[in-house]
Amino acid sequence: MRTIDWVDGAIELIDQTRLPDACVTLRVHTVDELIGAIRRLAVRGAPALGVAGALGVALARGDREAVARLRAARPTAVNLAWGVDRAAARIEEGPEAVLETALQVRDDDIAACHAMGERGADLLQGDLLQGDRLRIMTVCNTGGLACVERGTALGVAQTLHERGRLAEVLALETRPLLQGARLTAWELGRMGAPHRLVTDGAGPYLLARGGVDAVLIGADRIAANGDTANKIGSYALALGAARAGVPFIVVAPESTIDAATPSGEHIEIEDRGADEIVAFRGARVAPEGTDAINPAFDVTPHDLITAIVTEARVIRP
Numbered sequence: 001m002r003t004i005d006w007v008d009g010a011i012e013l014i015d016q017t018r019l020p021d022a023c024v025t026l027r028v029h030t031v032d033e034l035i036g037a038i039r040r041l042a043v044r045g046a047p048a049l050g051v052a053g054a055l056g057v058a059l060a061r062g063d064r065e066a067v068a069r070l071r072a073a074r075p076t077a078v079n080l081a082w083g084v085d086r087a088a089a090r091i092e093e094g095p096e097a098v099l100e101t102a103l104q105v106r107d108d109d110i111a112a113c114h115a116m117g118e119r120g121a122d123l124l125q126g127d128l129l130q131g132d133r134l135r136i137m138t139v140c141n142t143g144g145l146a147c148v149e150r151g152t153a154l155g156v157a158q159t160l161h162e163r164g165r166l167a168e169v170l171a172l173e174t175r176p177l178l179q180g181a182r183l184t185a186w187e188l189g190r191m192g193a194p195h196r197l198v199t200d201g202a203g204p205y206l207l208a209r210g211g212v213d214a215v216l217i218g219a220d221r222i223a224a225n226g227d228t229a230n231k232i233g234s235y236a237l238a239l240g241a242a243r244a245g246v247p248f249i250v251v252a253p254e255s256t257i258d259a260a261t262p263s264g265e266h267i268e269i270e271d272r273g274a275d276e277i278v279a280f281r282g283a284r285v286a287p288e289g290t291d292a293i294n295p296a297f298d299v300t301p302h303d304l305i306t307a308i309v310t311e312a313r314v315i316r317p
């Protein structure tokens with residue numbers, strides 16, 4: 001099952017806003033339709049945004065103003081701009097060249113996720129942890145739904161499961177859009193991997209109480225010094241992991257490393273407005289007129305990160 005692909009001249013993607021109740025595939029024919037899907041998180045996750053960006057340039061058919069709008073659809077994940085730029089670099093060569101590069105971006109993501117799974121599982125089973133079966137905590141969704149076929153951090157958990165070395169995944173529900181409750185639990189259930197859901201606030205406490213061997217998270221942008229932007233709640237887990245002496249591992253493709261951004265304070269953090277906080281799927285959870293602050297990401301300083309695993313290497317910030 002592919003989260004996003006190019007099929008008969010259009011983009012097909014799973015509408016993640018409908019999960020876990022329904023698995024619905026959207027066919028996207030225009031850049032503006034794609035921008036809408038990205039902004040409402042029908043397609044989401046840094047690597048998937050990179051592929052969406054590249055395929056979106058194929059939809060643009062040379063319209064550079066549309067390409068510029070696509071590139072700016074969401075600010076934090078560097079992969080969106082990276083994917084757009086990869087495909088846009090070949091606009092002058094014509095539509096076939098653009099599509100060829102976009103499909104290569106797609107195929108590279110599939111290969112990278114398999115490589116990250118192996119490299120991350122080897123790291124956890126090797127010099128980092130000696131446990132028989134490992135208990136993993138994670139936030140948001142970093143499975144195949146955040147990529148094309150297989151995930152980043154959750155891809156490592158999947159590899160551990162396939163090796164018979166996964167005891168459990170503790171998944172944070174990930175307010176306000178519940179990527180953990182809706183998407184990660186759905187993926188782990190389909191894998192047959194043991195897992196339990198926890199509230200975001202319980203994460204640091206469960207680390208302090210013991211019973212977690214490693215925290216695995218994805219990334220949306222990794223600055224040149226290793227500071228990492230990821231879903232809101234990641235920084236709290238990093239603080240809890242540091243105090244508890246639990247390894248805190250970032251798993252992300254090389255395309256998420258942004259050498260042009262020197263450190264975390266230079267990363268633009270998307271603010272998604274109050275509506276996502278005060279209500280969920282139309283059901284109000286706060287009194288009428290309540291305002292809210294809704295940063296979609298936070299930044300974990302590199303000194304709280306044990307290792308960054310990519311498809312090519314393990315980096316110790």
Ligand SMILES: CSC[C@H]1O[C@H](OP(=O)(O)O)[C@H](O)[C@@H]1O
Pocket residue numbers: 044045046047139140141142143146147151152153179217218219220230231232296
């Ligand atoms: C595989 S990295 C996915 C990354 O993207 C998520 O954010 P969003 O759901 O808003 O796109 C989250 O930060 C994940 O770690």
